[in-house]
Amino acid sequence: xxxxxxxxxxxxxxxxxxxxIECRSLDFQATTMFWYRQFPKQSLMLMATSNEGSKATYxxxxxxxxxxxxxxxxxxxxxxxxxxxxxxxxxxxxxARQGVDTGELFFGEGSRLTVL
Amino acid sequence: AQSVTQLGSHVSxxxxxxxxxxxxxxxxxxxxxxxYVQYPNQGLQLLLKYxxxxxxxxxxxxxxxxFKKSETSFHLTKPSAHMSDAAEYFCAVRGTxxxxxxxxxxxxxxxxxx
Numbered sequence: 001x002x003x004x005x006x007x008x009x010x011x012x013x014x015x016x017x018x019x020x021i022e023c024r025s026l027d028f029q030a031t032t033m034f035w036y037r038q039f040p041k042q043s044l045m046l047m048a049t050s051n052e053g054s055k056a057t058y059x060x061x062x063x064x065x066x067x068x069x070x071x072x073x074x075x076x077x078x079x080x081x082x083x084x085x086x087x088x089x090x091x092x093x094x095x096a097r098q099g100v101d102t103g104e105l106f107f108g109e110g111s112r113l114t115v116l
Numbered sequence: 117a118q119s120v121t122q123l124g125s126h127v128s129x130x131x132x133x134x135x136x137x138x139x140x141x142x143x144x145x146x147x148x149x150x151x152y153v154q155y156p157n158q159g160l161q162l163l164l165k166y167x168x169x170x171x172x173x174x175x176x177x178x179x180x181x182x183f184k185k186s187e188t189s190f191h192l193t194k195p196s197a198h199m200s201d202a203a204e205y206f207c208a209v210r211g212t213x214x215x216x217x218x219x220x221x222x223x224x225x226x227x228x229x230x
Contacts, residue, residue, distance in 0.1 A: 006159070034218070043206065043222045044160075093159050095218075104150070105218055107159035 002028045002098045006108030013084055014116055021079045021111045023094030029074035030096035034105065035067075038091040050077045084115040118143045118209045122221035130229050135179075135194040137224050139207030142188065149190040150208040150218070151181055160206065166190065177201070202228045 003026040013019050023033055031052050036044040048058045048069050056069035066088075068080040077096075081088050091112050095105040123138040141147060148167050152160040164175025171183040181192045190207060207221040 004159075043220045046217055049217070091157075095160075104162065104165060107152075107161070109159045110157065112157060 002106045004096050004106045004108040006094055006111050010112045012114045015085050016083055018080055018082045019084055021092055023077045023108050025075045025096045028098050032097045033077040034095045035079050036093045086115045089113055089115045118219045120207050120209050120221035122207050122224050124224055126225050128227040129197045131199055132196050135197045137192040137205050139190045140188050141209045145211055147209045151192050152206045154204045197228045199228050202226055
């Protein structure tokens with residue numbers, strides 16, 4: 001299957017700093033990527049839909065100024081958590097859509113963010 | 117709008133026993149249905165999917181699921197559990213439009229006892 005890679009896998013930062021997480025589709029072009037957040041022992045919550053070359057569409061309740069998403073190319077989307085605070089600590093997972101017909105999503109390995 | 121209900125947040129089986137993870141969906145149109153597996157601190161891996169055609173879908177690692185429209189269900193089964201099957205399993209649904217989002221159930225944690 002298609003491969004989606006996230007980097008970094010783990011990141012620890014101080015409160016008030018910004019952290020960037022990259023999501024790359026390695027062997028296909030992804031016009032649409034999705035960013036999810038997963039709290040411990042819970043399901044995935046869609047944060048935003050990222051479309052190449054246009055502004056991301058955020059889900060209700062997600063602060064777009066806190067979670068900056070950029071999708072500058074067909075293989076790369078980035079999520080920047082700005083002025084991170086401990087409550088932003090979470091597991092962030094990206095996914096990319098390969099083909100429109102089935103809408104199958106391929107997921108990255110996830111990025112564990114811990115804000116001290 | 118689509119939604120997914122996974123019955124049972126925890127399922128425990130013995131090694132070699134049947135695995136049955138339940139998923140019911142709500143959708144105003146025939147949906148696409150998926151099962152994903154997640155191991156600790158990892159992303160999601162697709163087990164199988166239903167889009168059109170045969171309602172019994174076979175996936176990886178010996179798993180299969182049957183789409184039953186009359187019951188709005190898409191239960192996941194495996195005849196014989198293996199220790200390596202212990203993980204979190206998510207059922208997901210999306211509409212057939214090109215921009216439809218994927219909606220996940222709350223997940224079922226499968227424990228396999230020796």
